[in-house]
Amino acid sequence: MQLKIRHTIPNQLVLPLGYHHIIQGIIYHSLAEEAGYSGQMHNQGYSAVDMGRCYKLFNFSLLRGKHHVVNRQIIFKDYVEWEVRSPDIYMIRLLENSFRKNGIQYGYQRFEDPELQLENETLEMDSAIIRMCSPICIYSTDKDTKKTYFYSPDEEEFSWQVSDNFVRKYSACYGVSPESGIWIMPLKVGRRDKYVTKYKGFYLSGWLGEYQLTGPRKNLDFLYQTGLGCRNSQGFGMFEIKENEDVY
Template identity: 30%
Template sequence: MRLYIKLCSDNDIILPVSYTHALQAIIYRHLPEDKAEWLHNEGFKYEKRRFKLFSFSEILAKGSYDKKFKKLKFPKEVSIAITSPIGWILEKLATNLTQKGFINFCGTDLRIQPIDISDTPSFENGCADIKMLSPMEVHTTFYSRNDKKFTKHYNPFDDEFISLINENLKKKWEICFKEENFPSPIKIKPLFSYRDKDNFKRILKFRKGSELTIIEGWKGYYHIEGDPRVLNLAYEVGLGSRNSGGMGMWELKKQ
């Protein structure tokens, strides 16, 4: 299940280039305080890992970049999508956002229009062409002899890319269904050429205190194949890593 939320303003909407952290904060602020604190600090555990089991899209509207002010400019009406396999997350969000009627997004008050609640497709054919609504990302972390951390990102043409996607999905499967019998790995094929891949690369930067994190993610269109139950989960929870940071959300490609 997912929510499509339409946001309106009397003027063009001006946002910083890195607005995903603000969107994530809005989600936590509109959950009950105890549940938001638990989800942020604890989450759903898998061994030493913790998953939030939600994701959200980039702004679903065409914007422009203002070079002078280094800001993004969007039209007066935009939408965002939020997805999760956990019913209470979306139910609480929909209720609280509807009751409030507006959000403050990076200093701008935006009116919330009636929220559209969308069911998950069946994927009965076991395949689909998809469009990424936020960048898809996987990585591995290495440490040098002096304990300096290095992160290696992968692109959709790397063998490691789909392998890490499936490792991540398997963990989410075991959390959601309480069983280790992961049906089968999925396959993902870019619907663009290796030569053109840099057109779909997105470099994102996040700063937490003095630490700067650089993330390499991938937009674009893909063909996906797999067990319908796994595709269903991937649709609801997102593909790859950092889903709760606004990564890995997708939808069916429009025909």
């Protein structure tokens, strides 16, 4: 399920360039009205079967709107819009109710009466050309050195890592492994699509751009709701279908 958010900005909305933690905080704070739900989502999430990992099965887009950047701050004017998705319908409805009741607060700036659009769009295809709404982040961490390596779409292992991440998330959500994985291939990804941000003191790297995504329909729909790659609950991996394009 999807919740699309838009609100006007009477003056301006000023945020740090690395604002992912602020949007994530808005989501957790809004869910906190339901006793125990936010804490469970934040601390536990969903556990993958026999894989020792937990996933918060939601994702959100980058902020969209007229803006400029000054001194490592991004300044929005006129309006801002963004989107949250999750296979957890209850979570999305909680967010909608909280935003309608309390508005949305970015740090010290509160905006009342946001425009909210609740949708239940699903993917009914087994191959699609997609455009990233937030960067796809794929990495691995060396067990000995603890160093993290971020993969780029032109590396052979990138597609395998994306598929492996999907299997883990699917297993965490449904308690069983999917019958097959998925396949992703970069189509239009250039140097300008690389995205680097700082999240709570750590640098994260991802990629925007356009890709071909292939797999069983139910797998692609699951990824549409949860996001591609890692760090989905921190604002990575949301994509949209690029319309009127031939699928390769």
